Amino acid sequence: MKKFSIVLVLLVSLVSKALADEGMWLPLLLGQQVYNDMVKRGLKLTKDQLYSINKSSIKDGIIIFGGGCTGEIVSNEGLIFTNHHCGYDAVASASSVEHNYLRDGFYAKSKQEEIPADLDVQFLLKIEDVTKEVETALAGLTGTDRLKKQAETIAAINQRYSDPAQFIEGRVSPLFKGNQFLVFVYQRYSDIRLVGVPPESVGKFGGDTDNWEWPRHTGDFSVFRVYMSKDGKPAKYAADNIPLKPKYALPVSLKGYKDGDYAMIYGYPGSTNRYESSFGIRQKIDINNPSLVELRDMRLKYMFAEMKKDPAVKLQLASSYAGIANYWKFFDGETKQLLKYDVYGQKKAAEAKFQQWANGKADYEHIFSDWEKAYNDWRPYSKYRVYLIEGIFGSPLLAYASSLMQVEAAMVQKGGTAADIKKAIEAADRARAAFLKEENKTSDQNIVATALQMFYSNIDKSQHPISFFESIKGSYGDLKSEETYKKYASDIFKTTMILDDSKWKAFLSNPDATVLQADPAFSVASAFVKNWQGKYLPKYQVFNAANNDLGRRYLKGIMAMDTVKAKKMYPDATFTMRVSFGNVKSYNPRDAVHYDYVCTMKGVLEKYVPGDYEFDLPPALIEKAKQRDFGPYIDKAKNDLVVAFITTNDITGGNSGSPVLDAYGNLIGLAFDGNYEALSHQVAFDKDLNRTICVDIRYVLWCIDKLGGASNIIKELKLIK
Numbered sequence: 001m002k003k004f005s006i007v008l009v010l011l012v013s014l015v016s017k018a019l020a021d022e023g024m025w026l027p028l029l030l031g032q033q034v035y036n037d038m039v040k041r042g043l044k045l046t047k048d049q050l051y052s053i054n055k056s057s058i059k060d061g062i063i064i065f066g067g068g069c070t071g072e073i074v075s076n077e078g079l080i081f082t083n084h085h086c087g088y089d090a091v092a093s094a095s096s097v098e099h100n101y102l103r104d105g106f107y108a109k110s111k112q113e114e115i116p117a118d119l120d121v122q123f124l125l126k127i128e129d130v131t132k133e134v135e136t137a138l139a140g141l142t143g144t145d146r147l148k149k150q151a152e153t154i155a156a157i158n159q160r161y162s163d164p165a166q167f168i169e170g171r172v173s174p175l176f177k178g179n180q181f182l183v184f185v186y187q188r189y190s191d192i193r194l195v196g197v198p199p200e201s202v203g204k205f206g207g208d209t210d211n212w213e214w215p216r217h218t219g220d221f222s223v224f225r226v227y228m229s230k231d232g233k234p235a236k237y238a239a240d241n242i243p244l245k246p247k248y249a250l251p252v253s254l255k256g257y258k259d260g261d262y263a264m265i266y267g268y269p270g271s272t273n274r275y276e277s278s279f280g281i282r283q284k285i286d287i288n289n290p291s292l293v294e295l296r297d298m299r300l301k302y303m304f305a306e307m308k309k310d311p312a313v314k315l316q317l318a319s320s321y322a323g324i325a326n327y328w329k330f331f332d333g334e335t336k337q338l339l340k341y342d343v344y345g346q347k348k349a350a351e352a353k354f355q356q357w358a359n360g361k362a363d364y365e366h367i368f369s370d371w372e373k374a375y376n377d378w379r380p381y382s383k384y385r386v387y388l389i390e391g392i393f394g395s396p397l398l399a400y401a402s403s404l405m406q407v408e409a410a411m412v413q414k415g416g417t418a419a420d421i422k423k424a425i426e427a428a429d430r431a432r433a434a435f436l437k438e439e440n441k442t443s444d445q446n447i448v449a450t451a452l453q454m455f456y457s458n459i460d461k462s463q464h465p466i467s468f469f470e471s472i473k474g475s476y477g478d479l480k481s482e483e484t485y486k487k488y489a490s491d492i493f494k495t496t497m498i499l500d501d502s503k504w505k506a507f508l509s510n511p512d513a514t515v516l517q518a519d520p521a522f523s524v525a526s527a528f529v530k531n532w533q534g535k536y537l538p539k540y541q542v543f544n545a546a547n548n549d550l551g552r553r554y555l556k557g558i559m560a561m562d563t564v565k566a567k568k569m570y571p572d573a574t575f576t577m578r579v580s581f582g583n584v585k586s587y588n589p590r591d592a593v594h595y596d597y598v599c600t601m602k603g604v605l606e607k608y609v610p611g612d613y614e615f616d617l618p619p620a621l622i623e624k625a626k627q628r629d630f631g632p633y634i635d636k637a638k639n640d641l642v643v644a645f646i647t648t649n650d651i652t653g654g655n656s657g658s659p660v661l662d663a664y665g666n667l668i669g670l671a672f673d674g675n676y677e678a679l680s681h682q683v684a685f686d687k688d689l690n691r692t693i694c695v696d697i698r699y700v701l702w703c704i705d706k707l708g709g710a711s712n713i714i715k716e717l718k719l720i721k
């Protein structure tokens with residue numbers, strides 16, 4: 001009897017431990033699902049303080065920042081903290097070789113000095129369940145018909161919840177792979193200004209070498225402000241707009257934390273697929289990831305060669321380079337971790353268990369055989385898709401050229417009017433201006449040559465756009481030779497009207513489909529796209545719809561299999577607001593190695609390499625660190641400035657910039673990365689090894705105050721000492 005109860009206690013505690021760290025919880029369901037677990041882990045707040053629609057709560061201080069990050073409000077004058085890599089594009093755009101804020105950093109010492117940034121932020125107003133309405137509309141539908149109807153139904157609901165005059169937008173998110181539909185209603189603000197950013201040598205210290213890895217010594221933060229019109233409404237930029245008066249601003253803690261302390265993160269995780277099938281894992285490992293990695297590797301190499309030579313090119317390509325490099329390393333690491341932990345085997349085991357339950361149940365018993373068939377039908381063509389997206393469109397010129405297919409369509413379609421053509425041409429002209437701003441011809445020309453050659457060598461011959469390659473062979477010779485593609489790419493760049501203002505103007509004033517079709521950049525892009533659209537896109541759509549149906553049924557089955565567990569399930573990330581709770585926590589990445597829960601200024605100095613592209617440091621930082629001028633920001637226990645720390649929280653891309661909060665809801669850091677050992681986290685959460693990497697808020701404040709001299713920013717914060 002005694003033995004049994006011990007086993008029972010052990011089991012129960014194991015289950016609750018596994019539950020506590022894993023999970024991206026919907027804020028409106030915290031109270032029902034996990035609030036008690038949060039309290040057990042150390043939370044000191046009430047349900048209403050976490051999320052409320054009647055009173056202001058923490059959720060009101062959390063924003064979508066730009067296109068894919070999280071930010072938080074930290075003062076009553078609309079001050080925003082987010083990551084350096086989230087503000088990166090805005091900082092690079094605001095910079096010039098003369099005023100190089102990306103390299104040197106920038107702090108506005110008054111509101112007048114803040115720099116308008118071309119981005120917006122969104123506040124979450126409310127969440128409502130619209131599952132019944134969507135399910136009624138979709139009843140009995142499957143496959144591509146269902147996806148089409150789903151898109152229409154969602155569009156109609158979105159419109160009903162939106163009010164453009166008030167900058168309010170409703171967006172339905174399908175959760176649990178389309179078993180639940182919630183509408184999230186946001187208010188968008190578009191007058192956002194850059195307030196402060198550290199030099200890149202602090203904000204991106206360690207570069208891509210340290211990216212996705214712990215220990216990490218990066219001051220990954222930037223500071224912005226949201227403005228509103230004088231009458232308190234969201235508004236486009238206007239010089240006399242005033243700082244937003246927010247519903248909620250997070251207090252900032254100078255107290256620090258210990259290993260094991262409670263930590264929670266609010267934010268916008270982009271996408272996970274925790275119930276991915278074993279077939280999907282194989283597809284990633286065998287085809288999608290390696291293809292993406294080899295193409296990005298090639299593009300990065302050509303871009304970096306030009307960035308190193310010229311600071312103007314560095315500024316021009318910096319943001320695009322960082323984005324490509326970030327997910328190049330991610331997908332490379334993901335494959336390694338998937339193999340190391342045999343995630344394929346784990347999925348197979350889970351599927352075998354499901355199959356046992358499903359046998360004899362008509363709705364579920366054929367899921368895996370159907371799924372296998374869907375993958376088998378699609379797999380032979382799947383590499384083409386990656387090569388199109390990451391290879392052909394990996395060239396900015398060819399990506400832009402492919403967008404001109406819309407101009408072509410307007411010109412050749414039956415019944416197309418002059419007005420349609422004019423509209424398409426004007427859009428193309430605006431897009432060209434944006435493309436040219438970021439176009440570096442040397443690297444792009446190299447990318448075109450190598451991407452074409454790689455396509456030729458690595459994609460099955462039967463899938464090639466045959467007449468395209470035949471014509472290159474006719475004019476340039478051997479398709480196996482690098483020289484052929486180099487000469488061809490060089491001619492494209494010399495003669496395309498896209499890169500020639502006078503030819504382009506002539507085309508605009510007299511748009512003619514045959515002129516467009518004869519353009520060398522356009523004809524390359526359209527050869528690959530039309531071949532895809534004609535032969536392989538339909539196959540992809542069939543696969544995608546089947547994958548969607550089967551995934552939805554699998555998840556429905558999992559919830560039916562264990563209805564108690566189903567009550568405590570969280571939906572996959574969909575770039576909607578989530579809360580994760582866990583602890584600050586050290587870990588053992590491999591045998592005999594222990595990683596501490598913090599890293600400090602000592603380590604920054606240890607990594608310093610003068611003049612290095614990734615590990616250089618600002619002289620002022622070295623000086624102040626050597627003087628130990630840490631002020632109130634020092635960590636007494638470590639007797640040093642803590643730079644970064646790790647927690648067990650469950651986050652992913654999109655969470656970047658998210659606030660890390662202590663048990664009282666005070667800001668202790670900003671989440672900015674995940675660790676290498678858990679790069680398989682999108683498809684499988686590892687309860688022992690998963691860590692979130694966070695910059696310590698005291699390091700952020702030290703950089704702003706001591707390095708940047710911007711005490712004006714510190715004065716706005718509500719500091720908890």
Ligand code: ARG
Nearest residue numbers: 085207208211212656672673
């Ligand atoms: N891995 C981080 C994320 O996805 C981005 C880090 C940016 N830094 C870099 N060195 N590329 O959130």
